Amino acid sequence: MRLLILLFVFNFSFSQSSEYDTILNKIENQFISSKDSLPNYLYQLKSIKNYHSKKEKELVLLYAECFISLSETNYTKALKQISNLEQKINSSLSKTLEGKIYYLHYLILERVTNYTEATKYLKKTEKIALEINDLKLLQNCYRSHTMIYLDQKNYDLALQYALKSNAISIKINDQNLYSNSLSLLGEVYREKGNYKKAEEYFSQAYDIQKKINSKINLAWTLTNWSLLYDVDLIKSLRMELEAQEIWDEYDAENTMSIVNLGNIAWCYKTIAENDSLKNILSPKISKQDMYQIAENYYDKAIQLAKKKKNKNSYYYNLIEKSYLQYELGNYKEGYDNLDLGYSIKDSLFSQTQKNKIAQYESQKVIDAKNREIELKNINIENQKKQKLYLTTIVLLALLVLVILYKNYKKLKFLNHQLELSNQIKVRFFSIINHDLRSPVANLIHFLTIQKETPELLDEESKKRLEAKSIVSAENLLNSMEDILLWSKSQMEHFAPEYKKNSIKLIFGDVQKHFSSHENITIDFENNNDIFIFTDENYLKTIIRNLTGNAINALQKIENPTITWKAWQENGKFYLSISDNGKGADSEQFKALYDDKEVVGIKSGLGLHLIRDLAKAIHCKITVDSKLGEGTTFTLKL
Known part of the structure; x- marks a missing residue:
């Protein structure tokens, strides 16, 4: 058996754009990677001078300090800080910040495995995220719900929330978020036994993360994807080793790194028990040596889980190591580890806690109904507004009809004027027709006499007609030029x-x-x-x-x-x-x-x-x- 723990990127941001907004985002993202820069970021926040008020500065610093305490696994300090922070919540505080504070409280309670209280704060966060339509905060809530129901083996509810998370990541249009939601869907379908769909989603997530060079997310996907290959343990182990190289380089103490170490140990132990698999992986290594490699990985996982106060990984690796110790003949130490592991596990997942989580889910259904009633009331108000709008539209339509009637009368008058203008133009072109015909007729008359009866023209008559024809031609040319110029000036689009x-x-x-x-x-x-x-x-x-x-x-x-x-x-x-x-x-x-x-x-x-x-x-x-x-x-x- 191998352990499943899902983590996610925290995508917070204050609604107001400010200088400290960028620094807080870095602190929140550092929570899942290197912690070295966190004190420096806190120093930068304290150095900012353009806070809107002392109250704002106090809240921002408390929020950042609480996040840093959580990253340092100082959960006792983090719980005190978050309680102090929640006491300062009032009506003037932005809903975005209030939702972030509740979600941070959820994260702390989830780390100390107080799942009952954690679920309560997750529900508060989801309610605020829906009210203010904060998609990133809402997606974090849906991913967290998926984690909780996977841990509780309620796979149908886990799938519902995983699909919601995926839908929101598409709206946000963030490749990191989208690839993580695909990986999450892959894990849900793996737990449901639909390996074909699981492979499809894991493969899509892997391709995107490779393309955008998202190392931490790639390690998450490989860690979860490897669990799909229980029938091909060598492929599974290679995936986990590839993931561990990334974890060791970027964040060796990450919870998923601890999970992956335990999974590597389990693979080495299981392969050692199968001679054919052991020979394929490494024929020169003996069974006992491979057991020792597995024990070394278990020891590293247990040490880190204890240091980080991660009870899930701690109990899992204690139990799995106890089985290995039995194979190695360390019965007393194996029994002690087995007993300790199951006592921790029982405290985490008692039936009482499951019932309380179910109670909170029922309350959420009631809240949904209340919200439905609220929406119906809003619809009634909207119907009243629609009636008012329709009345306004009718009045506007009457006003438009009055305007159209006035325009119709005006247009009728203009058409009358246009008709008069056309009549004048007809008269004008009738005159032009008469004045152009006269010189043209003189030209034709002279040319006809010259062609058909030239003997009738004496020299003096010939010169007189030629002069008259030249004058007629010049007048014709001038008249045509004037008409063309005038026509050009009358063109509507000229x-x-x-x-x-x-x-x-x-x-x-x-x-x-x-x-x-x-x-x-x-x-x-x-x-x-x-x-x-x-x-x-x-x-x-x-x-x-x-x-x-x-x-x-x-x-x-x-x-x-x-x-x-x-x-x-x-x-x-x-x-x-x-x-x-x-x-x-x-x-x-x-x-x-x-x-x-x-x-x-x-x-x-x-x-x-x-x-x-x-x-x-x-x-x-x-x-x-x-x-x-x-x-x-x-x-x-």
Whole structure:
């Protein structure tokens, strides 16, 4: 028979982030490994200055000191410290810390094998962990329950808690915790006799721990996994020896190390009793020598168990060693060890203690029922809130309907405006159709006569028609260009591209564009070399159209002159074009301001185009025209 004792990693942390939180986590983790650093960690805790209060510092230090006493197996001191710590628990203390204190009390009582009281504190811890949804603390509780019920051979309950522990470790997403929960499931299934499932879980745990190089956890898994191979003791022994190498390197006095030493001793003793197995393992070693190796491992396990006050391992190894001493002929010493071992075992696992643990489990069922009633009351309150929410939703729905109705009326009005706009556009394109057809018809007429009856044209008629056709073609080209530019400005998703533009360069472009009009003087004034942030193409088109209109207005004018100016005033930029033409009344400039004004190309599509392009780049245009003196357009950007 070999001993099973399961240990687990302690994964505590205070809910509040603090400087001492990290140090406490190290102290709690050191509890299962090397103890050398613990006094140093305690010194670091005492040196911290940013505690929220003296009370907080006192509690943290007491908690750490109690953990260190437990790690040093000074259980009497640890019990006094934990009792002192529990007396300081009050309503202002965080539930997380309260749960940690109760769980620490459980650990101490479990080490001194007071399982009845230990179960009571474990139950308190589980209740708090459920209240505050502390998954790590709750997982520790479930693992501890698994241990208790495995020791009590209540394998069904042990499996329930092992599965709960595994489910929480998946939620937490911690590979160490997850691999340990798999190892725990493996041991439960081994005890239940389901070796196939046990092998599956142990193998998964081993692979993960190898991958993440988790040495201590790997030793735990190997120690428990080896018990699966009672029919292959050599494989079992090799697993245990591999585990012991890790224990000796990292934590030789760990409880699981003590367990593993006893299991190694049992394997050597059993193999020594089977000649075929002994010859496979080591044919040169005699049976008596192998017995001696087994006794040495038992002695080491007993010494460490006594030193660490681990009664489970102590009684187990005493009993197993007594059987070996019988084989060696040491009957008196063997009988004494057997008697002592069973007296300790009986004190640990009396029927009375089993009944008390069952009583606490029943109380837990009652608490679960009470919690169920509490949840039902909460559901009733939630139903009342739902009614209130539904009423609110109905009111909101009515409000939405009112808003939708108002939007419907507004949309109906906008549709009416859109219909009027479409009617205007239809009229506009009808005019365009008429104005484009005229020059095209002149071109076709001239080309037809020239092709079919060229003899009817004398030289003078031919030149006259050619000149007329050229003028028609130029008008057609200009009209098409204006229409395309205007169409571009009307595109819904076409947006101006703003950038910094030099007026000097734009004036140069205009001068080059109209250089063929040699009989007209075009002056440009830009004394401050102004730059304007706008769309270059839009602005150029506006300036060109205004310049073209001015040129048309200067026909049959003596000394025709056009002047472009650029200046800045009160943070705004201004451009103006002036001509010394005949001037005009305001009615002729109506297309510049009225969106509904629709005119023919020959009589003002240029102003229509200028209006829409200016609106697109947020440019305001004003006009000042006096009959007999000329016209001035001013652009404000």
